[in-house]
Structure formats: C-alpha cells, structure tokens
Amino acid sequence: MCIRDRYQRRVHGDYNYRRLKMVLMNVLSNCLKAIVNAERAGKRQVLLRPVNKIVIKFLRIMQKKKYVGEFEIVDDRRGKKIVLDLLGRLNKCGVYSPRFDIKIKEMDGMMDYVLPSRQIGFIVLTTTYGIMDHEEALKKKTGGKILGFFYQGQNMTLLHQKN
Secondary structure, eight states: OOHHHHHHHHHTTOGGGGGOOOOOOOHHHHHHHHHHHHHHHTOSEEEEOSOOHHHHHHHHHHHHTTSEEEEEEEOOSSSOEEEEEEOSOOOEEEEOSSOOEEOTTTHHHHHHHHSSBTTBOEEEEEETTEEEEHHHHHHHTOOEEEEEEEEOOHHHHHHHHHO
8 A cells, every 4th residue: 555545545534544553574673672672771571572483592592691591481372472581781682684694704704793892792693503603603614694693791791700
C-alpha cells in the first residue's frame, strides 16, 4: 500500500489503515538492545521476547564467557520468553547486519574494527560447526558469517581488577 492510498483511506473515512503494524525484522538485534538498555539502567533482570534458537545460542556464549548470568526459557506457546539475570559486566553488544562472510585471515582485521581492544570482548560467528566466538573459530581454523559482538568496557575492566 503506497502513501497515496493511506492518505485517501484516511480522508474518506476508512479507519482500518490504523491496523497496519510494523513487522519485527531482527529478533537477535531487539534482544541485544534490550540487554544493553537494561544494563545501562542498572537492572538486575531483563525480559526478552520473542526468542529463537540463535538468541539462545548467543546468550549461552555470553554466559560461558561470564558476561551474563543464568537465564530461564519460558514457553508461552507463541514466541518464547527469556528471563535473563544481568551481572553488570556488559558494556556493549550488538548485531552485524547483513551477516558478512569472514575468513580466518580477515579475523584480526575484524577484531580491530569491531572490538575496542584485542583482550576485551568477543565476536560471535555462525560457522559450519555451529555458533561460536572468534577464539573458538580460530582454534578450529574455520571462518563463517558474523552474527554480532559483545564486550566489557575498559573502565569496567579496571573496576573488576581492583576488587
């Protein structure tokens, strides 16, 4: 439906045009934005919905690297929900769209481009061996498509090292 049709419907009294809704395009992006917003607001938990397999695997990688705490998957027979415990360690996470192909040779350049430092943060890839972080992909000597990234800021690193 073009803009002219919407305008004509509104002018001529057809109020069904209000029922048009935007479609959810990227579930992973919405979940990661919700996590970052909750971290910045100082929340201890965040509710993520809807959820798919990619979000669950991404969260498991973040949990394995101790950037987020435990999470519980609630199946409401529609789109699933996750209740995620936050640890306060995450400074930024995001999605790369479109999902660029990345080779082993290009991994160092992408790490320099995406992450603030080589020691801080991880890039998450989807490979033929499954979804994994860049360190595991380098060990298995495989490339893949870049899904996203997450890291802890430098100032937060210094705080955790002092305690």
